[in-house]
Amino acid sequence: MLQENRHYLLHSSFKEIKQSGLAGTPNEFVTMLLNELPETSSLMMPAFTYSFKKSAPGYEIFDVVNTPSKVGVVAETFRCSHNVIRSCDPTHSFCATGAHKNYFDQFTITNAPLGKGSILDKFAQMDNAYVILCGTDFSSFTLLHYIEYLAELPWLKYNPWEYLGVLAETVSQRGTFVRTEIPGCSKSFTKAEKILVEYIAVNSIFHNTLRIVTLNVQETISLLLPLVKSNPRLLLCDKGTCKPCDTRHKILDTL
Numbered sequence: 001m002l003q004e005n006r007h008y009l010l011h012s013s014f015k016e017i018k019q020s021g022l023a024g025t026p027n028e029f030v031t032m033l034l035n036e037l038p039e040t041s042s043l044m045m046p047a048f049t050y051s052f053k054k055s056a057p058g059y060e061i062f063d064v065v066n067t068p069s070k071v072g073v074v075a076e077t078f079r080c081s082h083n084v085i086r087s088c089d090p091t092h093s094f095c096a097t098g099a100h101k102n103y104f105d106q107f108t109i110t111n112a113p114l115g116k117g118s119i120l121d122k123f124a125q126m127d128n129a130y131v132i133l134c135g136t137d138f139s140s141f142t143l144l145h146y147i148e149y150l151a152e153l154p155w156l157k158y159n160p161w162e163y164l165g166v167l168a169e170t171v172s173q174r175g176t177f178v179r180t181e182i183p184g185c186s187k188s189f190t191k192a193e194k195i196l197v198e199y200i201a202v203n204s205i206f207h208n209t210l211r212i213v214t215l216n217v218q219e220t221i222s223l224l225l226p227l228v229k230s231n232p233r234l235l236l237c238d239k240g241t242c243k244p245c246d247t248r249h250k251i252l253d254t255l
C-alpha cells in the first residue's frame with residue numbers, strides 16, 4: 001500500500017478493516033503501516049477534535065498532548081504512537097511521521113484550519129502527495145475542504161454550524177484563535193467519487209471486503225477545482241436536506 005518517496009494522508013474505518021481480516025486491533029493496523037512505511041515517505045492522519053468555542057459554557061479547551069482525536073480509533077492510535085508528532089491547530093490538527101520534517105510544522109495555527117498556510121495546504125503543495133481512503137467513503141476526503149478554499153467559494157467566511165451554538169473561535173492552552181473559514185458538511189463529498197473515478201486514475205485495491213482507494217492530490221485538485229469553481233453547489237447536500245449545507249445554498253441564492 002505504501003511506496004517510496006510519497007507523502008500520504010490516510011483516512012480509515014477500523015470497522016471495515018477488522019471485518020476484512022486485515023488487522024484485528026487498531027494497534028495491529030497502525031504497527032503494520034509504520035513497519036511498511038519506506039524511509040523516504042511520510043504518513044499523516046487527521047487528529048481533528050472540533051474544539052470550537054460554543055455559545056453555552058462547558059466547551060472543550062484544546063490540549064495538543066492530551067485531547068483525543070475524534071476521527072476514529074486508528075487515527076487516535078496513530079496519534080499515541082512512537083515518533084508521531086501532532087500539529088497545534090485546536091480544531092483540525094494532524095499527526096505525522098516519517099520523512100515529513102520539511103513540510104510538517106507542528107506549530108502551525110491558521111485562521112482557516114484547512115485553508116491557506118494550513119498543514120493541508122503544505123501537504124497539497126508537495127510533489128508525490130497522495131490520499132488513501134482505507135474502508136471509508138469519500139465523505140472522509142478532507143482534501144475537498146481545501147479545494148473549497150482554493151475555489152474561493154462565496155460562503156467560505158460564513159459559519160455553517162451557528163445553529164448548533166458553534167462560534168467562529170477556538171480555545172486552546174495557547175490561547176484563543178479566530179476561525180475565519182470553518183469547514184462545513186462533508187456528507188455529499190461522496191458526489192466527487194464518480195467524477196474522480198471517471199476522469200483520473202483512481203487506484204482501488206481490495207483486501208476481501210475492504211476497499212483501499214489511493215488518489216494523487218495534484219490530479220484530484222486539477223480535475224475538481226475548475227468544476228467546483230463553476231458549480232459551487234457541486235459538493236453540497238441537496239437543498240432542504242441538511243442545515244449546514246442549506247446556509248450555503250442560501251448565500252448562493254442571493255448572488
Ligand SMILES: [Zn+2]
Nearest residue numbers: 185237242245
Ligand atoms: Zn450537508
